[in-house]
Amino acid sequence: MSAADENLDVSEGLASIGEAARRSGVPKDTLRIWERRYGFPAPLRDAAGDRAYPSDQVEKLRLIRILIDQGRRPSKLVTRSLAALQAEFQVGAAERSAPEAWVIEALDLLRAHDVEGLRARLVATLHERGLRPFVIDNVAALSAAVGEAWIAGELAVFEEHLFTELIARVLRGALAGVGRGGDARPRILLTTLPGEPHALGLLMAECLMTLSGGACFSLGVETPPHDVAQASAAHRIDVVALSFSAMYGPAAARRDLKTLRDVLPPEVEIWAGGACPGLRGQPIAGVRTVPDLEAIEALVAGWRR
Template sequence: MINSTDTSAALSIAAVERETGLGKDTLRVWERRYGFPQPDRDDKGERLYPTEQVDKLRLIRCLLDRGMRPAKIVGEPTEALQALLEAGDQPRSPSTPASEPGAFQYVRLGRTVELGTSLRQSLLRQGLQRFVSETVAPLNEEVGAAWMRGEIQVSDEHAYTEQVQNVLRGAIGALGPGGGRPRVLLSTLPGEEHILGLLMVEATLASEGAACLSLGTRTPLVDLCRAATDNGFDVVGVSFSAAYPARQAIDRLQELRALLPPEIALWAGGAAVRGKQKRLPGVRVVADLDDALQALAEWRTAHGPAPA
């Protein structure tokens, strides 16, 4: 039945996914587990999300990106979420590198060609590893915060993400086929479409001589395991964004660990698994880009140095 609420401005679940970056499965799980969101229904029984709920979901997405857990925030009122967001908007520490001057303005103005040029110039000046950590990482935060404040549209965020991915893929390709160890197979698992974080890790590892291959997004566990085993990979790396349910991420990692031979290391990163190391025996939880380098160093210490 149609709810009595006016649905003329409501969005479908597919539209909410596009607008917020929160997957359909995540929205349904939250609806059951936390009682939010509470969509209306059209005459076909399809979910319709009022604009105020979509606005709250944007707030939640931004807080998730800052490391907060769904269980702590999904049930909170909008005013409390806004206060949490504002409390986190502190001035940048002088020791924290700022994003490339001009790049963010190109995002705001929708000037994607100039944005791509600016990013490539930064890459040339900084080198791949510094470009990822000192330009892309802080710029991701800027763009996410601006989207949350309504200063840019979701289409601007998507265009930005596409430009960064293009630049990173080109830079990784320019390194040539990696011949060093470990050989790292990268992917996301079913239900996870966000790949930028995984691409940043690939760029970081490849710049250190690791041989990386990405299968892209949503690779089934059995296929991922078979590819790693049949092709002699040393490490399987997967990532989970903040929107991915943490419990589901833990379950799938435990399943993947059981499928993989013990000699193949399993690394997992992203907001959904941050701080979950104790619940994931046999999985190396990677906290951030610096920790990815640490995981690489640990593997090489245990298995011998990479070939010159």
Template sequence: MKSRLFVASADIERETGFGRDQLRKWRQRFQFPPLEFTAEGKPGYSVNTVNRLRLVRRLLDGGFRPGYVVGKTLEELEKLHVAVSLSVPRVCDDESTSELIEQLKKADSAGFLKLLVKKRAKKTLLQFSRSVVAPLLKGLGDAWARGDVEIHHEHFCSFCIERYFHAQILRLKPKRGAPKILMALPPGEHHFLGLLMIEAVLAEQGAMTVSLGSDIPLNELKLAATSHNVDAVALSFSAAYPARDILPTLKHLRRLLPRRIPIWAGGATLAGIKNRPTGVSLFPELDGVVAALNDMVDQMSVR
């Protein structure tokens, strides 16, 4: 029996992060991925193909070149992958993290949330994000790479944390006269958690935050920024966001926004970017955002 068909052609980008054009070129150059069809004749990709593509993604991220890995069989890819993943030892020996992951694997949703709240303890949201959430996400990513957890575990985990942050942000009251920050995800980005963490630490410092969520065209972002009369616009780029799109997006937004409104961009991937446009600040770490906010408050009080 053939492997079950599962991903429609249109969904392949969401599933693997590779664009259709890219995959088409690979098919022409490396004879992979093949064209496949469901029993009803619709084009699509088999589970096997999708898995191979996911492994290719991992290996490309690990530094391999497409010509070397695309076209290899699942076995070859896996061999390569274990070789690589073994060479990167599990540094996430954080006991706290593995405890949370265990709870997730047991599918104990209530228990996970309770444990999460307990880990929060007396921490600020900033401390909580750095010492609990970030390691947990990293540990989950590694666990997924090892095959220890499934994708839905990651989704569920993110969702729980997002909800918790939503609730926490809602109960924070902005200080009088504090800056007003517009929060949004860049177009095409759907990973909320990063943005929520930024919003949480900003709100915790007393800033007034206004969030638009995802799927905002950049020109709408500009309209919102002026109509809300905000003091800054904050974006968040996840690791899944195509690195080559980051600078163009930022430059584009920079052109649209009036110069007096600074752009703050968060996300660990920004660490690798050297030359930022003027008027755009990059914050690979959460602390940077807090510092930027405090700078802004100082500026405002000086006047």
């Protein structure tokens, strides 16, 4: 992609593919795939021939992303109008229960750009409740509320990014205080595969796996399968744990998991979790799917048995 593609003047209501991806939360590769497969988005072209996305398309992409996170399929959403998607989102928001007071307070601090106040509130709740319930209840609920506020236009992109970084900082700080023996088992490698840039779910899983007595090694995001296999051998890994968001294509998830299974020794287990629909339904040979965060403790205990 050329520099013009990244630096397109957005004052005219157009966004480069990089800006469209940042504002919508839909990865650039996915934007290109949807364009070929569904005919949407339908970007314009600038003088250099690079993609330029009108603001209404970016807004529609934002709505599609949050509806996919709630279990809808992109093929059913891209053909609908922006107004229809907005109406569907509003109906879904009305049907969901009202957020708890703690979530409302945290959102207010985020909107007020009170970073230190929000950090202090998160840390206080972590200390009050403990790491496991904080991850399963508080972080999960607040992440969902931030996503909904963002898609409703109540939070800017930078505010969502700020929230994610702040939560990650708090969780990493809590992990540093968890005692782990040098001979802890299972030895778990955590990462995502190329095309999955979302890291927060992976960090939440790492917290719960560590609390359950596992020894965790994180490679961050978007690690190619052969690199995963090399790292697994180097660190004598027992389990490779992967996260797949709802934006990861179902067919791609199943294909990529099979590729990883082929390059890992049979004694190394693969655990895959997240909202990707490809993890549901027909089992994937040699892969154990994780239905939710609460299942992690039992998985670790089951490995030991």
